[in-house]
Amino acid sequence: MLTKSHNEKKWRPRRIDLLPIIFVSPALIFFALFVIYPIFQTIWLSFWKWDRISPGIWVGIENYKTVLSNPEIYSAFSHSFVFIVFYSAIPIFIGLIITTLLLRVRVRGEGFFRAILFIPQIISTVVVAISWRWIYAADGPINNFLILLGAEKIATAWLGNFDTALIAVGLIGTWTNYGLAMILFLSGAQRISQDLLDADRIDGASMWQEFRYILLPSIRGEILIVLIVTMTLALRNFDIVWNATQGGPGNATAVPSIFIYKSAFVNRYVGEAAATSFILAIVIFSITSVLLLSRRESDD
Amino acid sequence: MKTKVGIALITASLMVAGCSSPGSDGKNSANTAETINQPVTIEEVAALGDITLDVWADAGEENTMKILIPKYEAMYPNVKVNLTIKGFDDLMSTVVPALAGEGAPDVAQGNQGYGVDGALVKAGLIRKLTDVATAYKWSSIYNSGDFGQFTWSEDGSQYGSGELFGMSPVAEFVGVFYNKKKLAKLGVSVPTSFDEFVVALETAKKAKETPIVLGNSDKWPATHVFGLIQGAFTPSSETKDFITGTPGSSFVSATNETALNTLRDWIKKGYFTEGYDGVSADDATAKFAAGEGVFYMGGTWFAGTIGEGLGDDAGFIANPAAGSGKRAGTGSYGLGWHISSKTDALSASVAFLGMIMDAEFAQDLASLNRIPSAKSTLKASSSLLKDMQEAGSRMFADSGLTFYLDWATDTMYDVYTSKLQEFMAGRIDASEMMQAIQDNWTKFQESRSN
Numbered sequence: 001m002l003t004k005s006h007n008e009k010k011w012r013p014r015r016i017d018l019l020p021i022i023f024v025s026p027a028l029i030f031f032a033l034f035v036i037y038p039i040f041q042t043i044w045l046s047f048w049k050w051d052r053i054s055p056g057i058w059v060g061i062e063n064y065k066t067v068l069s070n071p072e073i074y075s076a077f078s079h080s081f082v083f084i085v086f087y088s089a090i091p092i093f094i095g096l097i098i099t100t101l102l103l104r105v106r107v108r109g110e111g112f113f114r115a116i117l118f119i120p121q122i123i124s125t126v127v128v129a130i131s132w133r134w135i136y137a138a139d140g141p142i143n144n145f146l147i148l149l150g151a152e153k154i155a156t157a158w159l160g161n162f163d164t165a166l167i168a169v170g171l172i173g174t175w176t177n178y179g180l181a182m183i184l185f186l187s188g189a190q191r192i193s194q195d196l197l198d199a200d201r202i203d204g205a206s207m208w209q210e211f212r213y214i215l216l217p218s219i220r221g222e223i224l225i226v227l228i229v230t231m232t233l234a235l236r237n238f239d240i241v242w243n244a245t246q247g248g249p250g251n252a253t254a255v256p257s258i259f260i261y262k263s264a265f266v267n268r269y270v271g272e273a274a275a276t277s278f279i280l281a282i283v284i285f286s287i288t289s290v291l292l293l294s295r296r297e298s299d300d
Numbered sequence: 301m302k303t304k305v306g307i308a309l310i311t312a313s314l315m316v317a318g319c320s321s322p323g324s325d326g327k328n329s330a331n332t333a334e335t336i337n338q339p340v341t342i343e344e345v346a347a348l349g350d351i352t353l354d355v356w357a358d359a360g361e362e363n364t365m366k367i368l369i370p371k372y373e374a375m376y377p378n379v380k381v382n383l384t385i386k387g388f389d390d391l392m393s394t395v396v397p398a399l400a401g402e403g404a405p406d407v408a409q410g411n412q413g414y415g416v417d418g419a420l421v422k423a424g425l426i427r428k429l430t431d432v433a434t435a436y437k438w439s440s441i442y443n444s445g446d447f448g449q450f451t452w453s454e455d456g457s458q459y460g461s462g463e464l465f466g467m468s469p470v471a472e473f474v475g476v477f478y479n480k481k482k483l484a485k486l487g488v489s490v491p492t493s494f495d496e497f498v499v500a501l502e503t504a505k506k507a508k509e510t511p512i513v514l515g516n517s518d519k520w521p522a523t524h525v526f527g528l529i530q531g532a533f534t535p536s537s538e539t540k541d542f543i544t545g546t547p548g549s550s551f552v553s554a555t556n557e558t559a560l561n562t563l564r565d566w567i568k569k570g571y572f573t574e575g576y577d578g579v580s581a582d583d584a585t586a587k588f589a590a591g592e593g594v595f596y597m598g599g600t601w602f603a604g605t606i607g608e609g610l611g612d613d614a615g616f617i618a619n620p621a622a623g624s625g626k627r628a629g630t631g632s633y634g635l636g637w638h639i640s641s642k643t644d645a646l647s648a649s650v651a652f653l654g655m656i657m658d659a660e661f662a663q664d665l666a667s668l669n670r671i672p673s674a675k676s677t678l679k680a681s682s683s684l685l686k687d688m689q690e691a692g693s694r695m696f697a698d699s700g701l702t703f704y705l706d707w708a709t710d711t712m713y714d715v716y717t718s719k720l721q722e723f724m725a726g727r728i729d730a731s732e733m734m735q736a737i738q739d740n741w742t743k744f745q746e747s748r749s750n
Contacts, residue, residue, distance in 0.1 A: 048322055053400040053423040056322035133517075137583075138575030157578025160517055162725050248519050249577045250722040265393040267710050268419065270322070 039281070046274035056271070063275035073276065076254045077283070079166060080235050083255070086170030087177050087234035092226055094174075095181025099189050099219070100211045103197070114186065121179035129243030132172045133159060159245050165252045169244050173234065181226045188219035224295050228288050235284050256280045336431045336650055344647045345376045353648050356384045356398065356408035358391050358635050360601060363668050364656075372655055379648050392416060399425040399640055406643040407652050409635040410466060412449045413543070413707020414459065414744070417636060421465050422456030426638040428463045432650055438467065441659045441674050443696050448544070449703060450636050457748060460544030466636025469657050470665055471673040471692050473631020473701055474524040476620070477588065477596040477606055480613045482509060486594070490615065494532045494622040501571050504594040511571040513593035515584025516724075519717035522576070523705065525597045526720060527630025528619045530559040531702055536628035539702040545745055551737040560723065560730040567724055577721060599631075600688050603669050607684045614684045618691035618700070628700035633673055705737070709744035712737070 046063055050056035067073055098117070107113060120128065134140055136158035143155040158168040192214060200210060238257035241247060247254035256276055264273035357365055362385050369381045384405065386394065395408055396419050410416045410426070420426045429450075433439065439447070453462040476497070483490065483500070486507055491497040504511040516522040530539065534555040542549040566572065573579060573593065581598075588596040589609025596606065606614050619629035637656065639649045655661060662672035669685055671692045672678060680686035695701050706713035715736060723733040 045322055050322045051419060051423075052323065052397045053419060053425065054323055058321065133580075136578065138573075138578050157575025160575050160578025162722075162727060245517065246519060248517065248718065248721060249725065250718045250727065262714060266713075267415070268396065 042274045042277050042281075044274075045270055046278050048271045050270045051268040052270055053268075059271065063271040064279070067272055067275045067279065072251055072254065073256065073259060075251065076256050076259060079253060080237065080255050082166055083170055083173060083234040083237055084231055086167075087173035087237070088227060088230035090174045091178035091181045091230060092223065094178040095185045095226070096211070096215075098182050099185040100207060100215060102186065103189055103192075103210065103215060104207055114183065118179040118183055120176045121183075123176075125176065125239040126243050128172060128176055129240045132168075132175075133244055136168055160249055162249055162252050165245055165249060169241055169253050172240050172244060173237070176240070177230050177233065180229065184222040184226055185219050188222040189215060192218050220295075224291060228291055231287060231291075232284055235287070236280065334646060336435045336646075338435055339654055340647045340651045342376060345651050346378050348378065348645055348648055350378050350380075351645050351648060352380045352382050353407065353645055353652060354382050354384070354403075354405040355652070356386065356391065356395060356405040358409050359385055359387050360634075361385070361409070364665065364670070367664050367668070368656055368661070372652060375655070376648065376651060379645075381652075396420060396425075399638075399642075404640045404642050406640055406645050406649045408638055408640065410638050411635055411707075412466075412632060412703065414545070415707065415710045415713070417450070417466060417638075418452065418456055418459060418710075420456075420638065421452040421454075425641055426465055427641050427643075427646075428454070428465060429467060429639065429653070430464045432653065433464050433467065436654050436657060438657060441657070441676075442469075443673065443675065445699055446633065446673075446696065446701060448540075449632050449707075458545075460540070460546070466638045467653065467657055468634035468636050469661065469672060469674065470634040471631065471671045471696070471701070472600055472634045473671075473692065473695055474528055474597060474599050474619070474629050475631075475688070475691050475695075476528070476617050477598060477602070478615045478617070479588070479591065479594055479610060480615050482591075482594045483615075490617060491620050494620045497620040500594070501566065502569075505569060505571060510573055510593035511595060512566070512573070513584050513588040513596045514572040514576040515579030515581050515587075516576045516721065517578055517580045519721060520706075520713075521581045521584070521598070522720055522724060523716055524599060524630050526559065526563055527702060527705070528597050529562050530556060531619050531628035531630070531700065532622035533559045533562075534628075535624065536626070536698070536700050536702045539628075539705075542741065543703045543705060543708045545708065545741075545748070547745075549741075551741065552731070552734040556734055557730045560733060563724065564726070564730070577725070600671050600692075603684055603688060607669065607682060612683060616684055616687040616691055618694045626698040626700060627694050628698065628702050629695070630704060631695060631701040632703045633701075634670075709740055711744070712740055715740045 045056075047058060047060060048056035049059045049062070102110065135142055137143070138155075138157040138160070142158065146152065146155045156164060158164050196214065197210070200214060205213075236257055237255050238261065241253055241255055241258060242261070245253045247258040257280070260273045260276050260280070263269045263276065355365075365383055365385070369383060373379060373381060391409065392411060392415075395410055396416060398404060399408060399420060400423060404425070410420055417426075433447075438444070447464060447467075448460045450466040450468075451462050451464050452459055476491075478490065482504075486500070486503050486509070488500045488503050489496075491500050501511040512525070514521060514525060534553065538549070538553070538555075542551055573584060573587070576584070579587075585596070585598065585602050585605050586609070587593065589606045591610070596602070598606075600616075603614075603616070618627045621627045637653055639646070639653065643649050659674050659676050662674040662676050663678055665672045666678045666685065666689070667681060669681070671688050673692070673696070678689065680689055705716050719728065719733050719736045722728045723730070728736075
């Protein structure tokens with residue numbers, strides 16, 4: 001009987017409550033207009049041959065074929081994957097080291113240092129790239145320092161050398177992103193109770209053990225966020241590369257966004273630019289999904 | 301609920317995004333069918349009533365406009381010029397869609413070649429100027445042999461002949477700047493031939509000077525250096541035919557190979573600024589202007605910076621000639637001025653071009669350190685400018701301005717600049733370099749004929 005009444009209750013026609021929808025509608029409209037609509041417009045444009053002036057010609061998946069048959073796009077993607085190491089892996093590593101140290105050692109004026117270390121994250125990337133161009137220059141401070149040490153042979157135009165340009169640009173990304181990792185990890189670490197840390201230290205835990213068994217499990221969420229944000233930055237990287245090297249020398253630092261920009265705005269192959277954008281979006285979406293799914297599974 | 305909203309959003313977006321083909325609402329109707337038979341009169345312009353003339357120009361024109369616009373507004377008091385100045389890259393990426401859109405400028409600068417002017421002509425966005433050239437007798441003021449760079453078939457498919465679609469009153473070309481004091485110190489006279497130039501480079505290197513200052517992080521400066529070496533070996537007509545898309549043209553040639561290998565040889569010998577691929581063009585110019593190095597192979601547009609820095613020590617020669625004795629190298633008329641097909645102020649637009657192209661305006665251009673391409677004799681304000689004017693007349697006399705290779709196709713800039721950097725770094729050889737250029741050209745020619 002009880003079950004029946006329960007079912008009856010469940011089957012009662014529900015009244016649609018409009019109020020929450022009204023509340024979220026501004027955000028929803030904004031999201032639809034500036035996120036959903038451009039995404040579908042890009043997908044739509046990727047099926048056309050269009051030069052921004054003449055009427056477009058429907059070409060089906062031809063643009064995708066053109067993009068995917070260009071060997072340079074693969075090397076551009078491979079550069080992006082190298083950038084993941086510099087934009088994501090190394091900053092996370094540095095962030096973890098700083099957090100572990102600050103957990104153990106109380107530094108006077110910690111807030112001040114934290115702010116200083118976070119500065120690279122908030123400076124305009126154009127300024128960052130131009131400053132590093134100067135730092136990396138043939139007669140810039142890095143080379144001057146090397147010459148001072150008697151290592152003239154290593155000195156080179158770091159951004160102009162085919163062998164060093166990719167790494168040099170990557171390190172600019174490391175410099176801008178480690179602050180984000182550090183701040184998020186430190187805020188996560190604040191949730192760890194002092195009692196736990198005290199107990200653990202009385203028991204004689206090493207710094208490694210404290211890192212492995214206390215810090216790491218506590219900030220897993222933050223690590224995932226940093227991983228997603230920085231990997232996305234590495235993959236859709238444009239401003240730092242464009243302002244530091246324009247993808248050069250040759251195409252040694254070219255990334256997919258450089259091709260997208262040139263196709264869309266310089267050469268006016270809008271369809272190809274849209275196709276490349278969509279491929280890039282799928283790559284980013286796939287990686288992010290795998291990360292989120294792995295998190296969900298490990299939570300279960 | 302969530303799913304339903306999602307589906308609704310997706311459907312709505314697809315409907316909005318996908319209901320029409322891109323560009324289908326573009327109206328390229330021409331308001332400019334009227335033919336110009338005589339220079340436009342003040343009365344004809346006055347008949348338009350109080351109007352605003354929208355003009356888009358490259359940043360390099362800023363000072364020229366400061367002189368021209370007050371003169372123009374004084375002569376045609378009913379016209380107010382609304383000037384938009386844009387940096388070169390910005391202008392190139394926006395001028396085509398701007399001329400295609402609503403509120404297109406009446407007068408605008410494009411860029412020769414298939415990338416910009418070709419697109420404008422093909423889409424019918426700019427007006428033919430053949431009648432204007434005849435009415436204003438431009439062919440008697442300028443070297444009409446070089447008008448080809450502004451001529452197109454009416455459908456934009458053929459470049460280098462047909463109707464005139466643009467014009468510029470200045471020449472901009474690459475030549476060799478030199479530091480007089482340094483040359484004197486080295487005991488070297490100003491080179492008059494390519495061989496003498498090579499000897500001067502050797503002497504400079506031995507004296508531990510940087511023979512040629514180069515900054516190539518922007519990728520294009522080395523193409524200008526190569527353009528000069530190419531000009532010494534390859535006949536200018538061959539290079540121009542290739543750029544304008546003359547059937548049967550080829551970049552793969554023995555003379556281009558010699559030019560490329562000469563460039564590579566100079567790199568191996570350390571004739572260029574160390575780490576040039578990591579130095580910007582502006583920084584390199586500033587270094588040369590501050591007294592570093594002996595030569596600087598660069599465009600006349602750097603005369604301001606170099607003249608300011610080196611003063612009377614700055615000299616300039618046209619590209620030293622090799623065997624043929626003819627001087628040739630990268631260069632052309634300046635960015636072409638165009639009239640929009642949609643302008644509703646045709647007479648005012650024509651008057652604007654008429655004034656900037658007028659022989660009398662050439663002296664104003666010369667006063668701004670620019671090189672007027674008019675055949676008139678001008679007073680030069682500095683020895684550097686005098687050198688450049690002389691070099692310009694030599695280049696024009698030999699029909700030696702070989703344009704810019706990136707005009708050849710709409711994607712040539714990327715291929716040429718990147719491949720040249722790879723070649724200079726020794727990652728590809730001369731034949732691979734030439735083939736890459738040729739392949740891009742062939743693919744473009746095929747796509748045009750389809």
